[in-house]
Amino acid sequence: MTQDTAGAAQPLTILAEDEVIFRDSVRQFANARVRPLVREMDEHASIPKALVTQLFDLGVMAIETPDIYGGAGGSFFHSVLAVEELSRVDPSIGVLVDVQNTLVINAFLRWGNDDVKRRFLPRLSADTVGAYALSEAGSGSDAFALTTRAKEDGDGFVIDGRKLWITNGNEADIFLVFATVNPEAGYRGITAFIVERGTAGFTVGKKEDKLGIRASSTCELILEDCRVPRANVLGEIGKGYKTAIETLNEGRIGIGAQMIGLAKGALDATIRYTKERKQFGKAIADFQAVQHQIARAAVDVEAATLTVYNAARLRDAGKPFLTEAAICKILSSEVAERVASLAVNLFGGNGFVKEYPVEKFYRDAKIGQIYEGTSNLQLQTIAKQIMG
């Protein structure tokens, strides 16, 4: 069917009216409320509580949650728009919102029974941040080699182990913890548990001191004799691997959104700066060599945006999107690094100092190639899908 006869087919970058209104409200918020705090948050490696509260008030902390649970009842594409717009100003805020929506709430919506949804979704909509704890010191790319152990005990489980690199560890009160109920069963033993801050035997450990996205907390979690009721199992026992695969496949599109937002933020700043900065008697933007570098960056950003939007639209349409999600993550994270690097170059010495925004974008870009599946792992997925 051609585009004409399909009727509904639209250019990917044309947004529906509600999407435009939503994007503009997040953009306005990011500029008014987040931008003034970016440098301080990076320096102090923390996000003020008041800003997190404002994110809840804005309606970006439970985007896809149905309104019966207090959420915005939006689409996955809305989440992508929110993460992109926030990351344009600060990718640390982008990832806080990304993890909340595309990993944590996504898992609750897909796998939670009525009781779990009723107990946790209203809190995650109102004021409670969530975290997603899969990785451990010995299991990153090989996530299902995790060793955190959950032993059945009466009407519950006792969990022992340590999780590493957990985003939102500082802010979260609800943690989705993946543990094995049967190490002999391999990945078929993996089960997702809901652990609340304050549960005896559960501690949030050291916070990592990072290269980039410094305001976003990345923490160790320690579980020692941590007892959780059976009612806090998310989904089926032994099916946690499915929960992880399904949510990470989608979460990866969110990271794509974070990276295109970052690239756009760096490009916006570069266009502004090159028009102001004068050398050899004119703005550096007047040199054709500079114009071509900026045009090349715009080509990159457009291509990456199309892959992110396509993967998100496929997901919302209920179509397969595994390959497209891996493609969008790898491309957008590479583009983010390239564009941020060019931004540093075109700011000259000012690109290397903290008074200007681009050195932070450069540092923040690197994470896109690491978390939610490294670039090598994305290539592995793409190769498997296209080569069989």
Ligand SMILES: Cc1cc2nc3c(=O)[nH]c(=O)nc-3n(C[C@H](O)[C@H](O)[C@H](O)COP(=O)(O)OP(=O)(O)OC[C@H]3O[C@@H](n4cnc5c(N)ncnc54)[C@H](O)[C@@H]3O)c2cc1C
């Ligand atoms: C800031 C930050 C936030 C994070 N947030 C979270 C979070 O919220 N929740 C969570 O569970 N985890 C989180 N992580 C963990 C993250 O997902 C892992 O760091 C990532 O999956 C890589 O695992 P690893 O660090 O163990 O690296 P490794 O798996 O040891 O990889 C090291 C290198 O080896 C390569 N490699 C490994 N296996 C293969 C292979 N089979 N073929 C080719 N190359 C391979 C990798 O591509 C990489 O280049 C976070 C990490 C960071 C740094």
